[in-house]
Amino acid sequence: MISNFYHDPALDTRLSSSKELDIRLKLPKEATQAELWIWNKVKWEQLGIEQIPLTRWAETEELAYYRTVWMSMEPRVRYLQYTFKFQLGGRIQWLNADGLHDTPERPVKGAFEFPYGGDRDAVHVPDWIKDRVWYQIFPERFCNGDRENDPVDTVPWGTPPTRDNTMGGDLQGIIDKLDYLSQLGINAIYLNPIFKAKSNHKYDTLDYFAIDPQFGSIEDLRRLTELCHRRGIRVVLDLVINHCGYDHPYFQDVVQNGEKSPYRDWFYVHEYPVALSDSKYDSVWYYQWMPKIKTSNPQVKQYVFDIVSFWQKETGIDGWRVDVADEVELSFLRELNSHVKQINHNAIIIAEIWHDAKSLIMSGGVDSAMNYDMRSIMFDYVLDQSITIEQFHARLTRYAHRYAAAELNQMYNLLGSHDTERIMTRSGDRVDHLLLLIAMQYMLPGNPALYYGDELGFVGENDPGCRACMKWDDRYEYQPLWVYLRNWNRMKTSNAALQKGRLELQLAASENLYAIKRIDGERQAVAVFNFSNEAKELSLIGTVFGLSIEQFQKASFPYQIPEDRIAAGHFVLLLNDPL
Structure with missing residues (x-):
């Protein structure tokens, strides 16, 4: 079928840098010896045609997935034409913009084209992001470091969370626990909103230019950022510009003055006079306390630029x-994004999005995304068994194929957040399932993200149950899950294959074995997951996945058995560049 031969330059060719082009291709599974033929259409007689073997990084029941990163010898990528050559059914085939051909002359005439790579067209990859381990902090529940700023209605620390109660967490509390974060191996933190607001979650902003008094002051944030940077920890804040609080002064001006308000076009108002009702104005998820902001308004744009x-x-x-x-x-x-980088070219924007983030990332609107998409794929198989292992592999492969390698390496890979049930609860208290999910989270391209307390096995249903107070004692280093995550964090921040290695996915369906490989030159990290009901010998794993087991060392993790086999429902991590 022609649909099995697929390359769309608009989607599958991506400028990774001014000199690098990430090119992806789908072919029928039976195709072999796939090559990229690429040339400069202006200087092809002097420079010739490059013939580059494509890497077959995954295959499903019907398709083979290929990719390569081509490096230009010129200062930038420009005036390129290319086509694909491969063997299928004993014949040489060519794929170009006009379709399939069996002679080389036609593909050259109808070649795919990449005219010019501008500076802003390339994937922006700050040097610091490749080895990050993120830690999300809900400030109100992390640590109370300054009781002087507690609201008058603050309840005792550890009280069961509700949608309304406050427990006194603040910026000083985060400062007090930076040593804890460093010991865990954290080198990037994301804070839920800290600007002035009425609620405990602070997504109903009242003043974008002020820290909420219950969290501290701008001096506290300056000190937090400075102390984090001394430890090599990056700091990202929540920016809530899709909506504000109902009591924000600008929206209240619209409520009070109606069509005479200078801010009437800052919001999506349908009917005057404005009252507290989702039928009168657009709000986020029809929640009337959070009116939606019109970011297409030039005045609003400038306001947001001033905030950042x-x-x-x-x-x-x-x-x-x-x-x-x-x-x-x-x-x-x-x-x-452009404005943020004019201030600091290494600053990043992460998108909250619960589905495919490709359009946001490819457009240059954001640098990274909260990877709920990948999370859903893993949960559907590992936790819910709502799909087969073949469907799991196909979905994970399609997900990875959508992005350039550089884009995958920037993703914010999470298992839980302030908007989900706790991962221990979601796992049904099955620690073995949780360990498999964590291993996948760290093996797949991107940056693993922990939600505060998950390293201690916190339980809780969705909001407000997932927003309980952090428990502080000196025994965390003896908790197996904490140690397990610390080991993975050390691996992520020191192993080049896990930071930037190309991805390979392999399924041995008959054995219910799955392999995730990360390869950076000679360095490899391979995790093999045993989803069957019986132990599997490492010798079998070497055979089905083409691995020379003797070239690897097994990483030491809690819960793994020491014998040369993988127990049912467990995994083994193999490294040829051990810590």
């Missing part, structure tokens, strides 16, 4: 997580 400029310049933070990013105009996100 102020906090980046005044405190030195390293970027933003944009709340509900898929509801914000894409054109505005591109402008915002």
